[in-house]
Amino acid sequence: MEPLVALCKRRGIVFPGSEIYGGLAGTWDWGPVGALLKKNYKDLWWKDAVQLRDDIVGLDAAIMMNPKAWEASGHTTGFVDPLIECKICHQRFRPDKPDEVKGHEATHKGKTVEWTEPQKFNLLVKAYLGIIEGKQSEIFLRGEITNGVHVNFKNVLDTTRVQIPFGIAQMGKAFRNEITPGNFVFRSREFEQLEVQFYIKPEEAEGKKWFEYWKKDRMKWFLSLGMKRENLRFRDHEDDEKAHYAKAATDIEYNSPWGWQEMMGIHNRGDWDLSRHQQFSGKNLTYRDPETGETYIPWDIETSSGLERPLLFILLDAYRKDEKREWLQLDPKLAPYKVAVFPLVSNKPALVAKAEEIYHNLRKSMMVSWDDRGNIGKRYAAQDEVGTPFCITIDYTTLEDQTVTVRERDSMEQKRVLVSDLETFILKVI
Numbered sequence: 001m002e003p004l005v006a007l008c009k010r011r012g013i014v015f016p017g018s019e020i021y022g023g024l025a026g027t028w029d030w031g032p033v034g035a036l037l038k039k040n041y042k043d044l045w046w047k048d049a050v051q052l053r054d055d056i057v058g059l060d061a062a063i064m065m066n067p068k069a070w071e072a073s074g075h076t077t078g079f080v081d082p083l084i085e086c087k088i089c090h091q092r093f094r095p096d097k098p099d100e101v102k103g104h105e106a107t108h109k110g111k112t113v114e115w116t117e118p119q120k121f122n123l124l125v126k127a128y129l130g131i132i133e134g135k136q137s138e139i140f141l142r143g144e145i146t147n148g149v150h151v152n153f154k155n156v157l158d159t160t161r162v163q164i165p166f167g168i169a170q171m172g173k174a175f176r177n178e179i180t181p182g183n184f185v186f187r188s189r190e191f192e193q194l195e196v197q198f199y200i201k202p203e204e205a206e207g208k209k210w211f212e213y214w215k216k217d218r219m220k221w222f223l224s225l226g227m228k229r230e231n232l233r234f235r236d237h238e239d240d241e242k243a244h245y246a247k248a249a250t251d252i253e254y255n256s257p258w259g260w261q262e263m264m265g266i267h268n269r270g271d272w273d274l275s276r277h278q279q280f281s282g283k284n285l286t287y288r289d290p291e292t293g294e295t296y297i298p299w300d301i302e303t304s305s306g307l308e309r310p311l312l313f314i315l316l317d318a319y320r321k322d323e324k325r326e327w328l329q330l331d332p333k334l335a336p337y338k339v340a341v342f343p344l345v346s347n348k349p350a351l352v353a354k355a356e357e358i359y360h361n362l363r364k365s366m367m368v369s370w371d372d373r374g375n376i377g378k379r380y381a382a383q384d385e386v387g388t389p390f391c392i393t394i395d396y397t398t399l400e401d402q403t404v405t406v407r408e409r410d411s412m413e414q415k416r417v418l419v420s421d422l423e424t425f426i427l428k429v430i
């Protein structure tokens, strides 16, 4: 983890939030390279979840919602973590994360640490809305992005041609007053989520079928991004750890440097959300089967993952170091830059002009990095550290035969490719 965190800072992937003011615990700013990585992940996810499917539509609901929505979904009372406080230094921890508790006790070297009794701590972040002092209304920043989907169930039914079974996909920011943010971006107080709420007939057999379907499908997704199978596993929730809404719940976990950790959750939420929103809003949220005329509140199979957390695990899986170099063996689909273009030297106008021509052409179809500083070895090293799959060098031979040197990140092999073939060659790989 340590060399990866240093690399992320050094190469503009992730910076501590508000760093020049001493930071703000649990927040992170994604730099120029990290922003590209996030965008690539989200674009691929949207393509997989929405673009390539007939049975899922997208949505982008507001972060701020009528507070009644959070009462209905149970978050104002049920979105809680247990909290204990160290009687020596008053730092707070989660008793359900025993490793973190033990780690803290060790910091008080040899002293016996006493803890307060566990109390429930609500994770919703409060905000105040309105312009008249004293009359502002208290609202919540969304603690998960799910609610915005359920409250639009009817709107989506009325404006699209979807029929059950169908899903609504959404991604966006969520906020949690986490008791113990930490492990770099693993648990932060502001993060993004990517979710599909998949509505099905309210029947046990359908529930089991789609729950299994989505488990397999999500595992396939992470493998398609180049993650190692041996670092991933399913873990079913025990009855006493299931969220207040869940009929069945499984996590996909990652074998992190600090143990197996949740990367995403797959939940059978039953009809909890829609029936509660129907009850609290007084609006009819039932579905009418167009063939049988049968009316019911559907069940929801949810797949919910973060963005920063899977990206951290993808980066950990991709991180490589040997005696010569450090590099990110990222799947080319995810790589922030697809290719870097180098003129061999920066003081030969003919070489620079040719390199610029190639750079300007390629960047119409992909993210391209440009570097004309220092020696080629240093330029390769910089690109390796952000996972750029290919580097192209324009040299004197290019001016004679219209070929360039293409160097591949993982094998470090070099070959000459015709300038006219470059774009097709790279697009095929990415």
Ligand code: ATP
Residues within 6 Å of the ligand: 144, 176, 178, 185, 186, 187, 188, 189, 190, 191, 193, 262, 263, 264, 265, 304, 305, 306, 307, 308, 309, 310
């Ligand atoms: P944990 O117990 O590890 O904090 P959770 O069980 O509360 O996680 P869910 O509510 O199931 O998490 O959220 C779904 C997904 O959203 C998680 O699997 C994770 O990828 C992401 N996520 C949740 N909380 C955070 C957070 N504080 N920071 C970053 N990502 C998060």
